[in-house]
Amino acid sequence: MNIAKPNSYRSGPDERGHFGIFGGRFVAETLMPLILDLEKAYTAAKADPAFQAEMNGYLKNYVGRPSPLYFAERLTEHLGGAKIYLKREELNHTGSHKVNNVLGQIMLARRMGKKRIIAETGAGQHGVATATLCARFGLECVVYMGAVDVERQQPNVIRMEMLGAKVFPVQSGTRTLKDAMNEALRDWVTNVHNTFYCIGTVAGPHPYPTLVRDFQSVIGNETKAQMQEVEGRLPDSLVACIGGGSNAMGLFHPFLDDPSVEIFGVEAAGHGLTQLHAASIAGGRPGVLHGNRTYLLMDADGQIQDAHSISAGLDYPGIGPEHSWLHEIGRVNYLSATDDEALAAFQLLSKLEGIIPALEPAHAIAKVMELAPKRPRDHLMVVNLSGRGDKDVPQVGDILKGKSK
């Protein structure tokens, strides 16, 4: 496909929420008035210095930002190429990057006078972040989670319940993240008068992909400043894992107009791209689901197919619309890592750096293991360590025991 390069990669979306042909507002009429209200509220909040100031206060004192940009010396030595930096989003309160976005949305919900918050969650990290901020601000919190994910991410289910959230195991469809999102949308249509839907990734109807991206851009903005301080220049490459793609978009977006920076997104290839996987760009095509047009896994009839990934947070048959656009326009390279590659990276980072990553960013580390050795020693590579692995310890432990037997 021949697409004209834009003057800036950072000017999207247009006023109707489109990134090229992607994005849009494909929702039921019941939700449309609320989505238009949300857009208005967000535009007003963005222009209000008090909103940003309040958010910065919480980011600093509650979330614990800025997160460090850490030079992974032993991983760098081991791979023998690029100088690898980890953006330590796993050190945020609640253990992942998800809290950056949730804080922003909860503050918007409060501005809009909404008292009831709903969220979907896959790995449970977004659910935990939402439950946390609802506890902090005294809001009712309902989290939809696929029954399969409830099973494999028990520690996060317990955390959400301790924080006072109600967790609904979703039994419909494939009982994973996409079904949790369907169920959250059904709740929202029913309780639209008092409910704010706190979407966890850069997907859904406009303006969600934009506002989630903006709230997550703190990751890339900090990285830019920190790298300038440590190395005196821009990084040469960025690597991040992608389910819906919010941690990746947050890191990438501030760098999109810096042409010297190579950017890599890593999808989950599951058992491999010819088998069950969750790599929508590598194995899907454009379609319409959950409020936006984007790359999706589907059959010839347009029915959505089951995704598979060892990582519950990447187990989704779609991707944020802005990623689809960045793929088509060629600004970001989308790669994929299998379950086995992610497991190997999970163990390597644990042993070399004393950091147990979540299975999601382990996919990014897996591709760093391929990319870094091929690059010179003065190449600066930043990988977004989007979450910590505590939640995955029981699951990985079981898998490794099974393998060693």
Add this chain to the structure above:
Amino acid sequence: MTTRIDTRFAELKKAGRSAFVTFVMAGDPDPATSLEIIKALPKAGADVIELGMPFTDPMADGPSIQAAGLRALKAGMTLKKTLELVRGFRKDDDATPIVLMGYYNPIYIYGVDKFLVDAKTAGVDGLIIVDLPPEEDDELCLPAMKAGLNFIRLATPTTDDKRLPAVLANTSGFVYYVAITGITGAAAADATAVSEAVTRIKRHTKLPVCVGFGIRTPENARAIASHANGAVVGTALVDALKNSLDAEGRATGKTVSAVAELTASLAQGVRGAQQAAE
């Protein structure tokens, strides 16, 4: 352009009664039984047939219609086969309007232009696409109008007077008022609130207004139909169908008659209603 929908509502107006609109899922529980069911609907008193296009992720539907879609998909239903079903129905019935109802993705993947030609040729009269609000009219609504198909819009309790003109602008055939904020098959519709809403919508349009979501019994249907130009029943019919299946979810000798009998009793309810004042 006059479609079967326009003709049918004109006839009903002359007869002084409201329309009974039935919803069933195409291909539920299997394509052959589904054809028998839709053939039986007009004989049992259905004035308009809404035919669901099965989709894996029906985000505005409750458990009954979700399950119906999955049964149909499991039986091998596709959008192409849904159009074949309509062709099969049209062999014996050239008068009863057929409206396809569902979600956009299968149509988008089929190809909008090809779909509109094939649907029109098959004998489809209108489309209701849940996830295409007026903001996305370029996608399918405007091309459908050009192709001679009615694009029937949903108006909801959250569609206020300021927004109604936008919702009604490119609507044709009839307006489908969703009586509750919620998913199909959930709450019961309240006749008084519905009456107020229909009156409000009628201030903005001359199109017939049909009301659906939450209508289950002949009494509900009568109450709603007396305030509107039509009452839509879906989940109750889908439930009747489901209750007639065997333990493996296959059709039995009772399946077609179960749907037809409920249709007949609901139709009597609608026919007992006074046509809403214009």
